[in-house]
Amino acid sequence: MFICPYGNMCRFARPVWKIFVNTKTRRLTLYKNGRVYKTYPIAVGKMLTPSPMGTFRIINKQVNPGGPFGARWMGLSKRGFGIHGTNDPSSIGKFVSHGCIRMYNRDVIELFNLVPVGTPVTIM
Template identity: 65%
Template sequence: MYSILINRAARKLTLYKDGKFFRQYTVAIGKPSTPTPVGNFRIINKAVNPGGPFGARWLGLSIRGYGIHGTNNPSSIGKAISNGCIRMHNRNVIELFNLVPIGTPVRIV
């Protein structure tokens, strides 16, 4: 079973498998005026090539309107620049998308 921890201060997404560290990725988070929400969520939907600024994959969270997704602006990764979503490099979000099922817990701190 997978779980995801997103550390906003470090701008890192850490993927755990069976409670043990598995992978880590640098991410972009929400800008100060539209911060990434803190709390415990789940992945509730997934989409391939969702279009627009969402890059190659979308993993929707159980808080309406927020998700983990790719980007058409790779230079934004590592910055506080989004409207609250978590952005990843497309190659990384494709890897994550292929690993985690709907229902995966996501904790944002």
């Protein structure tokens, strides 16, 4: 249970979202108010173009970006990298991208609708 330090004022507070990407297990975990909310299968960068490690933020969001980016794009504060859908669902679960985090389109749409610009993303 989320305990608000401000009493009843937290009834109106927005949830605090955080994203954690585990490149070894190829899973993205979404946290809501410090608790696991949902886990998704993903694809990550291949050996020659690995996903960047560290903590970043979502800095922009785009619906239907076209090309290989699937149904949604969420750009990270690490220039040129993002979380996005895919036009190749068979790539999910593999080390195949140029560093971006790929998700099934249904999953990236769900994530896109939940998290705001500014959400922290840790990739390990």
